[in-house]
Amino acid sequence: MISQSNSVKVADPHHAHPRVRAKDWRSPLVRRLLPSGKYQDGDCNFDDNFRPPEVSTGSNQSLNLSWTGLKEDFEQAINTYQEPVITEFATLGLACILVERRTGLEITEVTRRGEKADYWLGDKQMLLEVSGQQAGDIDGLCSEKAGQLLDNPFNKPGYVCVATYDKRTARLWYYDGNGKG
Amino acid sequence: MVVGDLIQEKNALLLSLEDARRQRKNRDVINLASLAAALEGRIARELVLADRVTDAVVNYISEASCLKDANRLVEAKRILGTAVSLAQGQSAEKWIREQLRTIPDSYQDPATIFRDLPVNIQGNSQTSTSTD
Numbered sequence: 001m002i003s004q005s006n007s008v009k010v011a012d013p014h015h016a017h018p019r020v021r022a023k024d025w026r027s028p029l030v031r032r033l034l035p036s037g038k039y040q041d042g043d044c045n046f047d048d049n050f051r052p053p054e055v056s057t058g059s060n061q062s063l064n065l066s067w068t069g070l071k072e073d074f075e076q077a078i079n080t081y082q083e084p085v086i087t088e089f090a091t092l093g094l095a096c097i098l099v100e101r102r103t104g105l106e107i108t109e110v111t112r113r114g115e116k117a118d119y120w121l122g123d124k125q126m127l128l129e130v131s132g133q134q135a136g137d138i139d140g141l142c143s144e145k146a147g148q149l150l151d152n153p154f155n156k157p158g159y160v161c162v163a164t165y166d167k168r169t170a171r172l173w174y175y176d177g178n179g180k181g
Numbered sequence: 182m183v184v185g186d187l188i189q190e191k192n193a194l195l196l197s198l199e200d201a202r203r204q205r206k207n208r209d210v211i212n213l214a215s216l217a218a219a220l221e222g223r224i225a226r227e228l229v230l231a232d233r234v235t236d237a238v239v240n241y242i243s244e245a246s247c248l249k250d251a252n253r254l255v256e257a258k259r260i261l262g263t264a265v266s267l268a269q270g271q272s273a274e275k276w277i278r279e280q281l282r283t284i285p286d287s288y289q290d291p292a293t294i295f296r297d298l299p300v301n302i303q304g305n306s307q308t309s310t311s312t313d
Contacts, residue, residue: 019189021196085203109188110195111221111243112250114280117199118243124236153276154239 008097010067016100017107020119025093027077030067032090032132032165037078041068044168046094050102051173053157058173063097087165091132092119095161098172099128103159118152127158135166146175184227191220195243198250211251218247222260229267238268242277249284258284 010029014022031037033044043066051058081089099105099121107128109120119128129149131141145160152158157176163169194217201209221244228237241264248257261281268274 019185020192024196082203110192111239112195112198112217112246113242114246117195118239120239124239153242153273155272 006062007064007066008101010065010093010097011070013093013096013100017096019106019108020110022093022096022107024077025089025096026067027070027074028081028086028089029065029093030070030074031078031086032134033065033067033168039071039074042066046168046170048098048102048170048172050098051171052103053174053176055174058171061102063101065097087132087134088130090165091130091161091163091170094132094163094170095119095128095130095172098161098170099159102172113153121158124156127152127154127156129158129160130162131160132163132165134164136164138162138164138167138169138171142171142173146173149175150177184224184231187220187224187227191217191224194220195247198247202250214247214250215253218244218251218253218256221247234267235271238264238271238273238277241267242273242280245280254284 010026010033014026030039033046034040034042043064045062046065047060047062049058049060077089078086096107099107103121105121105126107119107121109124111118111120119130120126121128127149129145131145133141141162141164142160145162149158149160155177157174159172159174161170161172163171194213198210198213198217201213221240225237225240225244228234228240241260245257245260245264248254248260258281261277261284265274265277265281268277
């Protein structure tokens with residue numbers, strides 16, 4: 001049974017990241033948690049694997065995600081964004097939850113670099129690389145994103161947050177210049 | 182406005198810019214990128230004044246990236262020049278130099294076209310013709 005401390009209201013996580021527009025990422029996350037495009041209040045369990053700095057393997061944990069009162073926002077979101085964008089935003093929403101719950105850090109700043117946006121944690125302490133997929137190999141996705149994270153020209157460490165929605169599983173792993181935590 | 186407020190406003194603009202890029206709203210991209218670039222520049226200058234030069238490089242790079250999105254390549258090149266001078270010896274220096282190479286040399290000094298253009302005036306001679 002999920003304890004109270006593992007319960008997360010999907011409508012709330014933006015409160016922990018007030019400097020970015022995390023509200024926009026709530027309904028896409030709900031869309032990826034629901035089996036169809038029809039909104040209904042609900043909840044589900046979501047497994048995650050967290051690897052902090054200086055640890056070689058991650059530990060499995062679980063959250064109970066619940067949502068209510070997002071019908072209007074949900075319908076606007078799915079009418080506005082295409083499927084890949086919904087998945088990307090959903091994973092950003094999930095990252096908001098996991099970053100706060102597992103690391104206590106805040107997504108504080110977005111900057112641009114070439115064709116991509118960088119998300120910064122804390123006071124430009126670390127980078128956050130995020131990617132999601134409906135189905136597929138989470139190991140491969142995590143490795144690919146770790147490569148992109150470590151390719152940053154600032155030589156900064158950071159976290160990779162990846163998710164696979166058909167298995168309702170996510171990973172938040174720390175990487176530094178050594179390629180591991 | 183304090184740096185925290187500038188960053189918050191800039192974050193919103195950059196997320197809107199990313200949204201506009203996805204939806205290929207080119208006019209919005211140009212407008213939002215220009216606005217975001219201006220804020221990135223202000224943040225970078227504040228960080229330099231606070232002696233946080235390494236952090237400022239991040240924002241100068243972002244400013245240049247936004248200026249490129251706004252098709253303001255001359256300014257982007259100038260900002261990358263500022264960034265590379267601040268990033269001397271840092272890991273970002275090589276990356277910035279690579280980015281500088283992506284902007285054509287013709288954008289080095291836009292006034293060159295006027296300075297180097299050879300004078301070619303025709304049909305303006307003062308020859309007199311007589312008629313009987």
